[in-house]
Amino acid sequence: MAEQTAKLAVEIGLGRLPIELRLRVWEETWPATRLIEVTLPPGPGVAPQRTKPSRQVGDERITAWDSVSTRLEDVSCRPYSMPVALQVCRESRDHTLKTYRRLQHSHVPDCCFYFDPRRDILWLHRDLSQFDMSSLGLVQRVLFKDVERYEDSGADKKQRRRELLEMIESMGCVRDVMVLVHWTSIADLDDRTEGIETLYDWMQYYMYMLDENWEMLDGHEWTLQFLSTWDEFGVCFQGSETRLWGNAREGPPYGCPSHDVVYRKRLVERFPNKFMENMAVPPSLSPSLAEDGSYYDLGTYRRPVTTHSSEAQIWFDRGLVWSYGFNHEESAACFQRAIELDPEFAMAYWGLAYALGPNYNKPWDFFEGRERETTVERTHRAVKRAGELSAKVSPVEGAIIEALKYRYPRSQLTDDEANDPEEWKRVWNKEYADAMGTTYKAFPDDLDVATLYVDALMNLTPWKLWDLRTGEPAPGAYTLEAKQALERAFAQPGGDTHPGLLHLWIHLIEMSSHPEDGLAKAENLRKLVPDSGHLNHMPSHLDILCGLYKDSVVANSNAIRADETYLARAGPMNFYTLYRSHNYHFLIYGAMFSGQSRIALETAAQLEATLPESLLRVESPPMADWLEAFVPLRIHILIRFGRWHDIIATPLPEDRNLYSATTATLHYAKGVALAALGRVEEADEERVKFRRAHESVPKSRTLFNNAVVDILGVASAMLDGEIEYRRGNFDQAFEHLRTAIDRDDNLPYDEPWGWMQPTRHAYSALLLEQGRVEDALAVYKADLGVDDTLPRAQQHRNNVWSLHGYHECLVKLGRHDEARQVEPRLNAALEVADVPIKASCFCRLHI
Incomplete structure (x- = not known):
């Protein structure tokens, strides 16, 4: 040398x-x-x-x-x-x-x-x-x-x-x-x-x-x-x-x-610099301590492992809890700190490799070429080191370490793997899941083993666990195996308060036809890990699906408070900013469904403040592709609450390439607003601008699970319908709106759903305005889940907008007994709203 x-x-x-x-x-x-x-x-x-x-x-x-x-x-x-x-x-x-x-x-x-x-x-x-x-x-x-x-x-x-x-x-x-x-x-x-x-x-x-x-x-x-x-x-x-x-x-x-x-x-750099690339353990990982040296409140969960350092054990526990809460960067920093305190800490090296790798919200597909190569090398080195130090660990620790080797079998891809990326990702994930299955069979009562096994199974088909239309497990998914493992783990002592199990349970059950089955377990997760914003947020996935909008607002408010603590220490330059934005997004979504305009707009302002232009200009990682689509959420709020003049007065972004989703959404909104105000020719001009802006949005720009270009496809049909409606071409307008509904329904599953205001709300409101009460009633029933017309994930139970429309239709049709049965839910929903609700969409001008 x-x-x-x-x-x-x-x-x-x-x-x-x-x-x-x-x-x-x-x-x-x-x-x-x-x-x-x-x-x-x-x-x-x-x-x-x-x-x-x-x-x-x-x-x-x-x-x-x-x-x-x-x-x-x-x-x-x-x-x-x-x-x-x-x-x-x-x-x-x-x-x-x-x-x-x-x-x-x-x-x-x-x-x-x-x-x-x-x-x-x-x-x-x-x-x-x-x-x-x-x-x-x-x-x-x-x-x-x-x-x-x-x-x-x-x-x-x-x-x-x-x-x-x-x-x-x-x-x-x-x-x-x-x-x-x-x-x-x-x-x-x-x-x-x-x-x-x-x-x-x-x-x-x-x-x-x-x-x-x-x-x-x-x-x-x-x-x-x-x-x-x-x-x-x-x-x-x-x-x-x-x-x-x-x-x-x-x-x-x-x-x-x-x-x-x-x-x-x-x-916090997602992509390592040259110094980090060549280290088995990235040297720049550093836990985000407060100025007084204190750390976050992560609850009481502990997993004793083999180490001679009690302080290293503390940092290992923190890293494990953060990984269960999907803050993988902070998790990796904690495992790194544990390694510094005990350089022969095998499970800390395992934890580092686990945290740096793919996960349910960041599969291998999300890793760019350079980052993917670096991650493959770093994770392989870390798990290899864990194996070298595993002679003195317990049998279960040794099995966990051995299983992770299958996830990172090499420090670099072979030529064949590089030429066939889908194959190597599938093979590595499957072999790791099989290895964790073997470990689970050997240690079925170990709660962390169960968590890691379920996580491995779910990562084989992330966000594709169920067939939304049939309610059955999706083809090729190991949904039932994961469900059985979770249910068995919950029957073990401590299972009902295990943060990893509870988190995965919500993700497993939310896409099923019975998300209410997860509410009891979700209740256990609330405030279980006080400073984990994502875990505080997770119960709201089920709250929204079950029409518990108030609970969703509370859960995400708690999550945002926790996130603010993390933001103050860690800053915005990290992948967790996507999770923070998700929590703001979710709070806005719940507030919109419950008619709370003030909370929605205040939250939008908070979200915008955490997404400065300097952050969006970071090209590696591609922050604009991940985060810019959160910026126009305010525009959707203004549409939801009929703030037409505010929309028209909203200036376009100066950099329309950087803010491509915002620009296109604003042109759409201005078109809707102008149409609602009877300024149809101007609305038509905005439609031309919208289409041009829509074409300029990169295909890589996303809003969590959805491509922005697909979301804007819904906007395109909606705008066509609104303009034709104002021209008096009602049949043509309704055809466009049905196209919007179809596109809305076929967006990939996501919570919040990719389109912020259900397309059926505008369609049914305008049907009702034209006296087509029976048709409107059927649309409201479907949206509320009164019947089984729609898959469970596309129903919006108890939302104040459809409750109002449903009740109005029943009254107009003389079905007063049914109307009286709806009234208690409607009155309860109206008490929460801070604006008068007179229609399911402010686009209905004549009440």
Whole structure:
């Protein structure tokens, strides 16, 4: 390995980083805003001066602050990720060179960088003389390299290279490494320039060499320290958290309380950078602790496993509960922390591999090419390490670890697998499910084994467990096997309060023809894990299906409160943002069905605030494809409550490519609003714009389980129907509306359903307006589930809109006894609504 390293060093050369490294700097990141105030040390006869570097971000030019007392909250900025740190180093060098050439300084500043790849950290510190090395509590051994006073440009670069190689080679035998590089008093401009270039090149070179030689370092914990004096603040890329210190004399985070930071922002990267790719355990995973060091309230569930560290056991339990709550990023961070506390913790490596892999809401299909390759490699390495450490674990732990090997059998795909992606995903999932089936047969009373077995079965056909029309298990699905395993587990002690079992039970039963069968178990899940937003939300899947809209609003309000706690610590740059948006979406959906306009609009505003444009502009992962379709939910609320003038007054997005779903939805809404106001010609113009916008929406844009282009297909038929209705072409209008209903019914199963306002509500309201009472009654009965016309998943029981229409039809038809039977449910629903309900759709203008 030493020979390989030496050869690599010769090939690269100091200051000669390969072009592919420079080009890769921005991969999997978005442009970082560099906000660094540089204080130039005084040279002979030159007073200290400050420069104000700036960087273009979109249409906005950001300029650094004038003094360290200025708070970074006042400056629009974006955090760095580790690949960007390399670019920052290079840009810092270029900026410093330019500054020194202009000012003719004769003194080169000292430099202090602290890089900890275990946590993906880059720190910059101000002054070596003020730097307290004792504050580095984790450093057990210091390798001290003092390269002083390179007075001329003929310094021995070969000697420096040898020292570099010696340092890298030594990392195989030390736990932590600190490297001090110190330049001062360069004699003339050319020498100063070389000193500055060398300083930054060394930093980049160290990082590059470490990047390419992980195998040498495998199994060792280490840090790499560079020291600097000219930056007036410290920067810390710690895991997914960025910290900046206004006064770096406070030292690095080991000696600086987190509440003293000037600015802090979280960035959780779904796609690993180069450093993470080459690690069996991703070093940047870091649990999101509160500033006081406290953690989330995850309830009381525990699973004792084999470890010598009680603290590692705590983090394992947290990771397991988070995985059951589908926050897999935080789960992986907890398992990573457990590994740090006990490097021989086999089940923690298992947990890491399990959390990083596919799941019910993120199957292999959701992994992009680069991410998929990286995940395959990382998960394989982690489960392989778990197997290597499994000699001393219990039999059930060994069986669980052995089963997971089938999910990640190789560190990379074979050529045949790469050419046939559907086949390898099917085979790997099936072989893992079979292996978990064997484990389940050996340990049928183990609740976690049962959970993992059911999870493996459900992941064979995610969201396709039942045939919605027949109510029978879907072809090829292992629905009944999963149901039997869950029911057996619930009969075991503790089964009724197991977060994983309860969660999977709701997902299993929600698509069945009897979702009410899951309500009792769902009740047990409410507040079982107080700070898990997703688990607090899950009972609402059944609430909605059973017409318990008030309960759904409460459940999602609790979920959002929990999510706000997580957001405050973890930030929005994570896959869990999709789950958070889902909870807002669900609350809006329940509020719309119950006629609660205020709650719906307030929730839409909260949702929009958590989906800033900067988030949607992240291309890898494709945040816009996953999240932008949540933005136009407000538009659906305005339609639901007949806010026609508000719709017309709503401006179109400035960037209609980024906000393609929003743009198309707004054109649709404006067309409906204009038609309802009798401005048919203008509505027709909006229809033309809608169709053009619809064609511009990427096929990759989704709203959970639905493609936006398919959802907008419903809108297209709806808009055609609304316009033809206002023209008096009633038969043609109703034909278009029936087409909308058919498209609505054939959207893939999702909760909330892909189309926010049931198409039958507009159709039946307009039928009733035209005196076609019997036809309208049949539509209302189907929507409410009074008969079995519709599959259970497409019924909207007890919704105030159809209850009103159903009751009105019965009264008009003289069926007063039936009407009186409906009245208690209607009155109860009307009490919750905050707007007068006079029709099932505000598009009905004549009551």
